[in-house]
Amino acid sequence: MISHGRGGDVVSTHRRCRNRKEASVPTARQKQRALRILDGLCARYPDARCELDHDPAQPWQLLVAVVLSAQATDVSVNKVTPALFAAFPTVQAFAAAAPGDVEPYIKSIGLFRNKAKNIVAAARVVVGDFGGVVPPARELLETLPGVGSKSAAVLVANCFGEPAIAVDTHVGRVARRLGLTRQTDPDKVETELSALWPRERLLQAHHTLIFQGRRICDARRPRCSECPVAGDCRRIGVDELA
Missing domain, CATH: 1.10.1670.10 (Helix-hairpin-Helix base-excision DNA repair enzymes (C-terminal))
Incomplete structure (x- = not known):
């Protein structure tokens, strides 16, 4: 894998x-x-x-925030996510977007072009392979573009109650x-x-x-x-x- x-x-x-x-x-x-x-x-x-702002009922929001937080501060991420989530309110909306559609909302974040690609690619995997539901298993999360070991640990612990x-x-x-x-x-x-x-x-x-x-x-x-x-x-x- x-x-x-x-x-x-x-x-x-x-x-x-x-x-x-x-x-x-x-x-x-x-x-x-x-x-x-x-x-x-x-x-x-x-x-x-967790100081990344997100809706606890929406694991996808934390996934996006965690991807954005690589080599960036939580404060800087929290400044861009309200407008980003308003423009793309669901994982399906992200999956239907092009990276260029996402970039304007996150351009103040370092490596924003690469992160936009990963967010859109991850959304398409979640929609296509997992029925639009963020998988709760760590090994599955680590298959998503932009999601490494640390990011997966953040997600399973904060969203799914896995120690x-x-x-x-x-x-x-x-x-x-x-x-x-x-x-x-x-x-x-x-x-x-x-x-x-x-x-x-x-x-x-x-x-x-x-x-x-x-x-x-x-x-x-x-x-x-x-x-x-x-x-x-x-x-x-x-x-x-x-």
Whole structure:
């Protein structure tokens, strides 16, 4: 089985699944520490959630927003999606459009031409192969143009209630600094983090790690004095930024 990655590259979903299965088993002490960290993050960010605006009853809207969010901020995506969804209110409307019809609505977003192609192509697959319904299975989502492993994890966790922790740049950076993982490959990071927490708390971990990365644990200038879990942080790589 193949899927099209963020830039349209063909990537084996079998390889992704294999990567996600490779992980050492954490010790009880490691799990206790991870839970303590998660509890601390939840106390700081009790309202952590997906910050891409969408109708929860319309998984297609989140799929489009996630495709647009690659190498873009949620804020910039949220500025364009209201007009975009008004012009194309259903997945069928996107499927009937040409990429050039979509481009004017998203031209402020980086890589907008490629993203318009992927959105239209994905819509046609959803309509043609899945009866106009976004598939709830992660391996099927990863076959859609523009939908990679991270995007599929976001969708299944937020729309379909499947426990998953999508690893973006914030999740990976914060997890490594905390000493929760040493991995850099997103799929392997996901596997290791997923083994640390109960399945029902993975989405919570995803959202709070993102909030921490955006608000406190900045890539270049982390504000460690404001960190809610400073006592448990290993500060991996932080001192090198000074």
